[in-house]
Amino acid sequence: MRLSLETYLQVHVVIYATKEINRNADILPNITLGFQIYDSCSVLQREMEGTLWMVTGQSRAIPNFQCQKREKLAAVIGHSTSTYSILMAHILGLSRYPQISHFSTSSLLSDKTQFPSFFRTVPSDAFQSKGLAQLVLHFGWTWVGLVALANDYGQQGIQVIKQEILKSGACVEFTEYIQISLPNYNIPHIVQVIKDSTAKAVVIFSTDVHFLPLLDEFIRRNVTEKIFVASEAWSTTSLFSSEKYSKLLAGTIGFAFYSGNIPGFHEHLDHINPVELPERAWNWMFWEESAGCSFLNFENFTFPRERPSRNCTEKDKVEYFQTYLKQLPSMRITYNLYSAIFAIAKALHDLNTCRPGDSHFTNRSCSDIWDLKPWQILQYVKKVRMKLSSGRDIFFDDNGDPPPVYDIVNWQLIPEDTMKQIPVSVCSESCLPGFRKAAITGKPTCCFQCVPCPLGEITNTTDTNECFRCPWDQWPSQQRDKCVPKPIEYLSYEENLGVILMSTSITSSLIPLGVLGLLIHYKTTPIVRANNYAVSCLLLLSMSLCFLSSLAFIGYPNREKCLLRQVTFGMVFALCVSCILAKTLMVMIAFKATKPNSDLKKWASPQMSYVVIGLATFIQLLISVSWLSLSSPFPEYNFNAKSGVLVVECNEGSPTAFWCTIGYLGLLAIISFLVAFLARLLPDSFNEAKFITFSMLAFLIVWVSYIPASLSTSGKYTAAMEIFAILSSSWAMLCCMFAPKCYIILFRPNMNSKKYLLGKN
Known part of the structure; x- marks a missing residue:
C-alpha cells in the first residue's frame, strides 16, 4: 500500500512533539519521553497482534502477560479507524492502559462501561451526526439520501443523522451502505440508486479511500447535479483535489475537525534532509514513490513492490523533497495527534510532580513514575487540563471526549468568481402562503400536494399543515396569506342608497306640511270644516314626522340611535293611525247620533277625538317604555350575516x-279599516270613510309585505327595507286621505260649497 503524505506527516508530528516535550524544562524535567510506531497495515488481525505486543513487551503476542524489561509503556495512541480502536480498547481496557485516539469518532467509544480507559482528541460522531443533520435542514433539504460505510463508524453515524432528520419532519429517500467485504463494495448498486433518486442532497458518511470508487463510478455513469454532504473523514482529503473530481465535488459541504496550528512544525519540516533520515523501509519507500527515483545507498532493504528504475540525483533528494513538503494537506489530523501526545505528557508530568495528599487516588498517595501501573496513569489522564502553545485547551469529559468543535468546509472551484444558488433537494415544492400541505397516499410525509385554504382561513407561512381562521373582525386577503380588516357595512349617508332614501324622506316630509298650509288657508271652507279640521292638522303633522322617522335608520348605528329609532317610529305611527282611527269613529258616531233617541249624542263631542288619540298613543307608549326598560336595543357586529363583511346593526333586544310594536300599529289600522269600511256608504258628499278604507288597506298591505321581506334580507338592506315600508305606508295614508280634498280645493272649487255638502246641486 502506498504511504500517503498525511500518514508520513503524522509520523513526523510524533517525532516533533516528542522532541519538543523533551526540550521543555517545564514538562517531565530530567525524563526522556520515547515512542514506538506500529503499522497494522489496515489488517484487523495484525492490529490485535500489535496491541498484545505492546502490552506484553515481547516480540510475540502472549495474552494476560506483561514483561516490559526496559521502558515502561505509559499509554497508547491510536487507532485512526473506529473499528480498530474498539478492538484495541477491549484489550487495553482489561489492563487499564490509557488509550487516546486522534481520529476514531464512533459514538460507541463513549461508553465507559465497555471502554473504561479510552480517550480521544476528536469529537464523537454523536455530535457530528447531529450537526450534519442540522446542516442539511439549515439549507431546507427535506428530501435527502444517505450513504455510509458498512462498519462501526458509518453505521452508528448515519443512524443518528437519520433519526435527527426524521425527528425534524424531513424525509430520507434511501439509505445505502458501502459493503467493504464485497469485491466491488456494492458500488454499482449504490450509484444506480443515487442516479434514479429525486433527492439532490446526498450525505456521505465514509472515509476518503472507500468513497473514491464511488466517485469514479459517478463519473463513468455521468451522474451529475447532486450535492454531497461530507463527514469529517473525507471532507478535507487531498485525494479528491485533482481536476478529475473537481466539477463533481463542486459545492460539497461538510464538517471538518478543528484546524489548529502546530508552532514550529513547518520549520521542522524545512530542515529535514532525506539523506539524513533514519534507515527505515517506510522512510525510503515514501520518498522513492514520491520522487519517482531510487536511492542507491538504500539497496540492501527488501521493498514490497518494484522500485523506480531511475536513480535519484542530489537535486531529487533535497530540492524535490522540500517542494513536495510545501504541498501540505490540512493539518487537522496531525494537530489532533499532536494534542494526544501532549495530553499523555501532561498526565505523566502531573503524576511525577504529585505531592502526598494531593493525588487523584483514593488514599491520596503518590506513585513512582519509574514503577507506575497502567491504572495510575489512567487516573491522571482523566484529570488532564492544559493549554497548548497554539492556544487550545486540552481536557476530557466523563466519557473521555473533548469539547465538540468543528469547522464547516465548502468545496468551490477557485477560478469561478461567481455565486451559485443553494440547490434544492425536496420531494415536493414548498406550499406558498395561502395553501396547506395535503398528504399523498402511499408517500412519505415530505411528499405532498398544495391545497388552497378553505373560505375564511389563511396560512401566512410556507409549508403549513393546517390553515387557521382569521379573528372575528378580519377576513382573508385575496391570496389568503394574511388577515385584513373586514369592510364595515351599514346604511350610510355617503352611499347612493342612503342618499336616495334620505332625500326621499326629507322631501316627503315637506308634502304633509304643504297640505297643512293649504288646509289652514282654506280652513273656513266647507270641505275642511266638515272633516274635523283640528284632527286633520294633527294628522298631517304626525305624517310629516313619520317620513322623518326613517332618517333614524340611516347612518352608523350607535347606541343612542339603536335605542330610539324603533321607539320613535312606533310612537309617531301610533299617533298617525290613532288620528285616522279618531276621524273614522267620529264619522260613524256623527251619523248614528242623528237618529232620534240615540245614546251616541254624548260621544259626538270634539273632545272624544282627543281621548281616542291620547288613549291609543298611550298604549304604544307603555309598550315602548317596557321595551326600553326590560330589553333595550343595542348596536352589535354581525359577522355571520355576510361572508367577509362586518355588518354593524342594531340588535332589537327583544x-x-x-313585533308587539308593529302588531299594535296593525291592530289600530285594522280597527280603523273595519270602522271605515262600515261607514263607507253613509250619505255625505265629503264622507272620508271610503278614503280611510283605502288608506288603511294600503297601510296593512305594506306592513304585511314587510314581514317576509325583512326576514329574507340582512345588513343594511334590512334597514333599507324598513325605511321603504315607512315611506310607502306614509305615502299611502297621505295620498288616500288628502289627495281628493286637495284636488277639490285647488281644481274643483265649485264642489267646495255648502250647497254641494248638502247635496243641493
Missing part, C-alpha cells in the same frame, strides 16, 4: 317587543 324581538317580541319589536
